[in-house]
Amino acid sequence: MIRNVRKSITAVAFGLFTVAALADSGAFFRAIKQDNDVAMRSLLASGVDPNTKDEKGVPGLYMALQEGSLRVARLLIDSPRLKPETRNATDESPLMMAALKGHLDLARQLIARDADVNKPGWTPLHYAATGGHLDIMRLLLEEHAFIDAQSPNGTTPLMMAASYGTPEAVKLLIEAGADIHMRNQKGLSALDFARRAERRDSVELMETALRWSQQKQGPRGQW
Known part of the structure; x- marks a missing residue:
């Protein structure tokens, strides 16, 4: 009872x-x-x-x-x-959303609270590149974001910038050392992304970077 x-x-x-x-x-x-x-x-x-x-x-x-x-x-x-x-x-993490929306100060605060700059799959840098938010991209790279991070299907931040971001975002990533030759699981490169999205300025940037890369190669295809 x-x-x-x-x-x-x-x-x-x-x-x-x-x-x-x-x-x-x-x-x-x-x-x-x-x-x-x-x-x-x-x-x-x-x-x-x-x-x-x-x-x-x-x-x-x-x-x-x-x-x-x-x-x-x-x-x-x-x-x-x-x-x-x-x-x-x-x-998706709060830092990823802050990166996508361009909230620089809040992104800084989240990083100060130990938010993950790098994580498996989609990353904050992918999202910042998608939005073309240069200051956040620079912040993430300064915090050692992996510039060639791959999403679950192998898409990189450069590919996202080429398709959805801005030419300035593409230029920033190229100058910071992004691998312009990488392809995702569908075999698409950043140049392919730019062409499919009809981003003429980004296409020109990618083509220029590829020509420069070829000129730097030695007679046996080595740097």
């Missing part, structure tokens, strides 16, 4: 805890959507986990960066309890 009563009390307490947690989670994501830093500061002070994910597995900080809710993003990054490598269901 006593054991059954204890079980009932435990079940009720757990149910109340779950309801409270769901309520806090709802308020957490509303604050993000509204970029309501006052509400977020109150929630964090009350003990809400800054690493909370929504029902689709999207972490709060990733969502804040994606939504452009930068006041809330700064609060979350400043939280001592933040785990900066809390990723979404497709293994």
Whole structure:
């Protein structure tokens, strides 16, 4: 009898805890959507986990960066309890989203909090190159980002810059030493990416780099 009563009390307490947690989670994501830093500061002070994910597995900080809710993003990054490598269901990190959106200062802060500059698969440099964000690309390279990082299908940051970024991003990567000869699993090079995307300026940059590379080769094809 006593054991059954204890079980009932435990079940009720757990149910109340779950309801409270769901309520806090709802308020957490509303604050993000509204970029309501006052509400977020109150929630964090009350003990809400800054690493909370929504029902689709999207972490709060990733969502804040994606939504452009930068006041809330700064609060979350400043939280001592933040785990900066809390990723979404497709293994994307907050630093990757900051790189894609061009949030230089927040990218710096995340790196200072030990966010991973290099990771298997898609990397922050891929995302910065896709957005053509030169300052973030330089920051990542200064922090020893692997310039020829390969996505799961072998795509490099140079390929992403050539297809989606800007000629300036292509030029930066070439001058920083990106391998212009690499191909992904479909056999496509960065030049192929630029041609398919009809990026004339990037095509010209790649063709010039390839000609220069051929001129540097010795009689036996060696540097």
